[in-house]
Amino acid sequence: METQLAGALRERGQRVTPQRLVIARVMQQLDRHATAEMVFGEVSSQMPGVSLPTVYATLDLLEELGLVHRVATEGGTVVFDPRTDNHHHLVCRACGAITDIDAPVQPDAVLTAARDAGFAPDHAQVTVRGLCRNCAPS
Numbered sequence: 001m002e003t004q005l006a007g008a009l010r011e012r013g014q015r016v017t018p019q020r021l022v023i024a025r026v027m028q029q030l031d032r033h034a035t036a037e038m039v040f041g042e043v044s045s046q047m048p049g050v051s052l053p054t055v056y057a058t059l060d061l062l063e064e065l066g067l068v069h070r071v072a073t074e075g076g077t078v079v080f081d082p083r084t085d086n087h088h089h090l091v092c093r094a095c096g097a098i099t100d101i102d103a104p105v106q107p108d109a110v111l112t113a114a115r116d117a118g119f120a121p122d123h124a125q126v127t128v129r130g131l132c133r134n135c136a137p138s
Contacts (some may be wrong), residue, residue: 001025001026001027001028001062001067001082002021002024002025004029004065004067005020005024005062005065005067006019006021008065008067010121018047019043019047019050019054019058020058020061021049022043022046022047023039023043023050023054023055023058023059023062024058024062024067025046025080026039026042026043026046027039027059027062027067027068027080028082030050030082031082032082033079033080033081033098034079034080034082035069035077035078035079035080036050036052036055036078036080037052037055038057039055039059039080040052040055041121059080062080063080064105066122067082067084068080068081068082068084069083069084069123069125070082070128071089071091071098071125072127073091073096073098074091074092074093074096074129075096077096079098081100083100086107086123086125087100087101087102087125088100088101088103088105088125088126088127088128089101089125089126089127089128089130090103090127090129090130090132091127091128091129092129092130092131092132093129093130093131094131094132094135095107095132095134095135097132097134099132101128103126105126107123107125107126108126110124111124
């Protein structure tokens with residue numbers, strides 16, 4: 001992810017900073033859905049002095065560049081997903097756990113309807129909300 005980030009930043013005429021590279025590295029190392037605060041905790045241990053606003057701004061930049069995806073959870077908490085291939089999510093409404101799910105869902109109809117409504121979609125994903133195995137009644 002660091003190499004992709006550096007190339008994309010140079011292509012756009014933006015600076016390749018150590019902070020941006022460390023944040024990208026941490027997202028890749030975590031290899032799971034993570035909040036900005038979780039990323040900040042890891043980044044702080046590797047590069048003290050990095051601010052939480054810098055982490056938020058860099059995660060937004062990574063999303064803009066297509067290197068992470070934003071996933072909305074229950075309660076409005078935002079997590080960032082380093083997995084950018086076409087996949088979907090299960091979100092537990094009790095504990096907030098997010099799980100990737102690979103299922104053959106064709107987003108073409110949704111994307112076409114979005115375009116017909118005058119929207120310029122980047123991608124589509126299915127989010128299934130309910131209770132995870134640990135929270136569901138037995």
